[in-house]
Every structure is written in structure tokens, then in C-alpha cells.
Amino acid sequence: MTRNNHHADEHIFHYVGHKILILVFMNFKFRKLAVIFTLILIIQSCGLLKEDNNQINYKSLDFEDYNPPKEPTYVNLEDWLVHPEKQSENEFLSVNTNLKRADVFFIVPTLYQDRKETSWNSDVYNEEFSNILMQSSIKYQSTAWLSSANLYSPNYRQAHFRVFEEKYWKNGGEDAFEIAYSDIKRSFEVFLKEFNKGKPIIIAGHSQGAGHAKRLLKDFFDGKELSDKLIAAYLVGTKITEDDFFDLELMNKPDQTGGYVTWNTYKVLKDEKKYDLTIDRLWLSDAQVTNPITWTDYVSKDYNDHKGFLWLNQKVFPNAVVIESIDEAVNIKTPKMGFPKSLLVSFLKDYHKGDINIFWEDIRQNSILRTRKYFQNQN
Numbered sequence: 001m002t003r004n005n006h007h008a009d010e011h012i013f014h015y016v017g018h019k020i021l022i023l024v025f026m027n028f029k030f031r032k033l034a035v036i037f038t039l040i041l042i043i044q045s046c047g048l049l050k051e052d053n054n055q056i057n058y059k060s061l062d063f064e065d066y067n068p069p070k071e072p073t074y075v076n077l078e079d080w081l082v083h084p085e086k087q088s089e090n091e092f093l094s095v096n097t098n099l100k101r102a103d104v105f106f107i108v109p110t111l112y113q114d115r116k117e118t119s120w121n122s123d124v125y126n127e128e129f130s131n132i133l134m135q136s137s138i139k140y141q142s143t144a145w146l147s148s149a150n151l152y153s154p155n156y157r158q159a160h161f162r163v164f165e166e167k168y169w170k171n172g173g174e175d176a177f178e179i180a181y182s183d184i185k186r187s188f189e190v191f192l193k194e195f196n197k198g199k200p201i202i203i204a205g206h207s208q209g210a211g212h213a214k215r216l217l218k219d220f221f222d223g224k225e226l227s228d229k230l231i232a233a234y235l236v237g238t239k240i241t242e243d244d245f246f247d248l249e250l251m252n253k254p255d256q257t258g259g260y261v262t263w264n265t266y267k268v269l270k271d272e273k274k275y276d277l278t279i280d281r282l283w284l285s286d287a288q289v290t291n292p293i294t295w296t297d298y299v300s301k302d303y304n305d306h307k308g309f310l311w312l313n314q315k316v317f318p319n320a321v322v323i324e325s326i327d328e329a330v331n332i333k334t335p336k337m338g339f340p341k342s343l344l345v346s347f348l349k350d351y352h353k354g355d356i357n358i359f360w361e362d363i364r365q366n367s368i369l370r371t372r373k374y375f376q377n378q379n
Helices: 028-045 127-140 166-196 208-220 225-229 341-346 357-378
Strands: 080-082 103-107 150-154 201-206 230-236 260-263 265-267 323-326 330-332
Touching: 080 127, 103 166, 103 208, 150 166, 166 208, 201 208, 201 357, 208 230, 225 230, 230 357
Parallel strands: 103 150, 103 201, 201 230, 230 260, 265 330
Antiparallel strands: 080 150, 323 330
């Protein structure tokens, strides 16, 4: 696994603002400018406008001396970020009532990335970190599937961001990744035994979460009886090749079921090599790609085809994105959402963090379509 050295927030499109200090001017005409200027400064301070490839040195424990955080069992609801039976104060989860005929198992991406953190894995029982996951990936990513299925998302001991750098991967990172996947596998086994009750399943994940989702498909679905229960898998922000599975295939129709879709999002840049991007294109050289607007291999340059970008205020902006080309990834121009949102997004060079947000409404509608088609095929 090879990724560029990068420490920017794993979700720039949906976790920019929890510490925003807005300057209030007496004259309303200048107030918007003040807010824009402040947001730009915040984005810069988070490293989101970084345009160099300087290597970051992380502090790290020797893995041989490492005592991993407490192992979750997933029998208790406290071990789940989201569960239909778990009460939540978050309004965006109010529709997660376990009344739908299908389930979605969503795996969050890497948000454990403090460069001063010496642990290899996050602590499931750290309430502050769990809240970060809830107010970022759960709120702005997992909700894309809430209209089609009951949402389950395990809180797992995710591997620290540094493990994706080669020098850390070979010296404890791979073991930390195994700890993370062991949690995912255990949670899915409990999910199947205690909660799923034979309902069809959507598997979804982003970045590290998509990597774990790929292994989950191999262990439980590929060439196995449970594949009959698979509506679709959304493996977003990772590398999937045609050799990764024996039987499961890349779906190339919007209503196809029983397979997977996958993509990575890049901004069209004049000189991409200038920027420190989360995923190196060289690593994606033989990656499979789905168009998350048309859900085919067809490249449409009509903005009207785009269903919607989920922005920070949870408002969906349709007709904002057009895919310029598809190679080992989908390549898009700066989304059009009006002033000042498009201006703010124009400063961002790395779109990995927005792999789901950018196509949030497209995913929502597509998951509904595939779920309906699955049940039609059962009749």
C-alpha cells in the first residue's frame, strides 16, 4: 500500500468548521468577506492548502512494546458508532429506525491522525474521538445510505494515518492495520448473528474503511453463500483491481446488484506533482473505476446529470459537478455551488476527502435504485 505523506484532515469537505471564529463587522457588506477570509485562514492552518511534499515525521511507539487499546466486543451498543437500536441525540440519525428491509454496514475512514499521537490504533472508548467520527464521517458520509437501509457502523480501533507511509507500514503499521480489521471482522460477525436477521446488505466504506470493506467482501461474500444477500458494495477512496475478487464483479449499470462500485476523486490541476495528495496516482495505475454520476463507464459532461454535493451546512447542491475524464480515477473541475462556497473549494487541491460528499445525492439515489431492484429480482 503506497500513499503520499500527508496529514491534512481526512474530510476537508465536512470537517472544516468546528473551531471557526467569525469576525463580525458593523457593516454587513464586509461581513461575508470577513467570514470568507476567516475560513481561508482556517483551511490554511489545517494544512489543507499545502502545496509541497515535505515529509512529516510522526512520533511512534515501538510496536513490540505496544499495548493496544481495549478490544470491543460489539455485543454492547456502546461499541457501535451507529446502530438502529442505539439512541442518538443527532437529528440526522432520526430516520435510522430499523424499519427498512435492508441493512447497510458502513466503515468510517481514517480520522486518527494527530502527528503527536504515539499509539498505533485509536481507542473506541475515547468519547472525544468518537464524537469527531460522528460529526464528520457519520454525518456527512454514511447518511448517503440512510434512505435505503438501516445503518450500522462499528467503532473500531482504526490504524493511525502514519501507517500508510512505507517506513511505518513495515515497522508496526501492518500489524496496526490487522488490529483494525480484526475489529471490523468481529463486528460484522456479531452483526450477522445478532442484528441482521437475514436481511439483504449494502457494504460501504471510505479510505481505510473501504480497505477493510474489501477484506470483508473476500471473507464473507466472494464465492460464498452470503453473496446472495449482497445488494451492492461501495468501495470508495481505495484501490480495487479486477484480481481482488474471484466472483464479485464491478457493476457497470446503475441498477445492477450483487457486485461493487469504486472510485477515487481528483481535481483537474495544471501540475498535479506540485501538490501533496493523499493517494498517489501511481498507486492507482491498475485501479478499477466507476462513474459515480452515471454509474457506467460513460463520461457525461452535463452538469444537469449531477444529483448533488453535500455541503457543510447539510444542504445539497445539485448540478455542481462534471467529470472531465476517467482514467485510474474520476477527474473533476472545481464544483460550482455559487459564491462563496465555490471560492473556498477552489483553494482545495486534494479531493480524496470529498469522495463521498461530492456525490452524496448521487449515492443516495443510486442506493435506493439498487435496493429496489434487488427486491424486484427476488420476486
